[in-house]
Amino acid sequence: MADGPTDRANCDLLLTSLLSRSPSAQMKVEIDSFSGYRIYPSKGRVFVRGDNKIFRFATSKNESLFLQRKNPRKIAWTQVYRRMHKKGITEEVAKKRSRRTVKHQRGIVGADLAAIAARRNQTAAIRAQQRTAAIQKAKAEKKAKEEKKEKTKPAHKPVSTAPRVSKQQMKGGKGGR
Amino acid sequence: MIGLKGTLNVIDNSGALLVECVNVLKQKVNNGWGSVGDEIVCVVRRARPISGQASASAPKVRQGDVRRAVIVRTRKAVRRPDGRFIRFDDNAAVLLNNKREMLGTRIGGVVSADLRMKGWGKIVSLAPKVV
Numbered sequence: 001m002a003d004g005p006t007d008r009a010n011c012d013l014l015l016t017s018l019l020s021r022s023p024s025a026q027m028k029v030e031i032d033s034f035s036g037y038r039i040y041p042s043k044g045r046v047f048v049r050g051d052n053k054i055f056r057f058a059t060s061k062n063e064s065l066f067l068q069r070k071n072p073r074k075i076a077w078t079q080v081y082r083r084m085h086k087k088g089i090t091e092e093v094a095k096k097r098s099r100r101t102v103k104h105q106r107g108i109v110g111a112d113l114a115a116i117a118a119r120r121n122q123t124a125a126i127r128a129q130q131r132t133a134a135i136q137k138a139k140a141e142k143k144a145k146e147e148k149k150e151k152t153k154p155a156h157k158p159v160s161t162a163p164r165v166s167k168q169q170m171k172g173g174k175g176g177r
Numbered sequence: 178m179i180g181l182k183g184t185l186n187v188i189d190n191s192g193a194l195l196v197e198c199v200n201v202l203k204q205k206v207n208n209g210w211g212s213v214g215d216e217i218v219c220v221v222r223r224a225r226p227i228s229g230q231a232s233a234s235a236p237k238v239r240q241g242d243v244r245r246a247v248i249v250r251t252r253k254a255v256r257r258p259d260g261r262f263i264r265f266d267d268n269a270a271v272l273l274n275n276k277r278e279m280l281g282t283r284i285g286g287v288v289s290a291d292l293r294m295k296g297w298g299k300i301v302s303l304a305p306k307v308v
Binding site: 042 | 259262264265
């Protein structure tokens with residue numbers, strides 16, 4: 001019994017030597033639908049199922065297992081299984097798979113990109129300045145408010161005492177009952 | 178390998194559904210096995226029920242008719258010149274009249290590419306898929 005991969009390696013050499021002499025379009029190397037092995041011309045069988053799907057088998061072993069409805073993902077020597085369990089792949093290839101997501105700065109509804117950038121680029125000195133300015137502004141406003149309040153308060157007082165008379169007294173109803 | 182009593186699905190729109198082989202028409206032998214591209218004499222075992230309307234795809238054959246057919250798919254593997262073997266999931270045929278012309282107008286399903294080599298180019302051209 002020929003060993004699978006080495007037998008195909010020999011076929012490979014033979015085929016390339018043949019192809020180099022006379023290139024013909026029909027010499028396409030198919031792959032087995034069950035195991036993923038390479039099927040060289042004149043080897044294997046083709047099965048067309050009722051739903052018109054085509055299955056290629058390199059050997060009767062593959063064909064038999066397929067017809068028994070075995071799952072190639074569970075059969076250890078198939079390419080499907082090896083790929084799934086990451087067998088025989090070098091570390092480099094496996095590492096290349098991980099991708100890094102690049103973060104993009106996006107503007108929000110309230111503040112577009114330029115505004116965000118401007119805010120971020122403000123130095124600490126400017127911020128401190130803004131802060132003190134704001135504090136001063138707040139203090140000034142507060143003072144003004146207090147002054148305003150004192151002015152208006154005594155003016156309001158006589159006005160506010162008048163409506164203190166209760167409704168009953170206004171209506172002139174019975175007193176105290 | 179279709180022989181006496183072998184049943185085939187009919188994949189054209191002639192109205193027949195299942196035919197049973199009665200004779201394999203080969204040049205030198207009358208009996209033997211029929212393969213893809215061989216003409217056979219067959220009996221229509223099951224046909225689509227005939228309705229009152231006369232539509233374009235009205236069934237042309239009735240149950241019990243004796244007709245000719247050409248085999249287009251076999252479960253038995255057929256060897257291609259490149260050494261490959263092709264086999265299908267069922268046996269199928271296309272009905273013909275006595276002059277080797279198709280009875281139906283359309284074919285539904287895959288046909289074997291070996292038909293072209295045996296001289297049934299018309300069927301191959303009508304088929305939706307050729308393997």
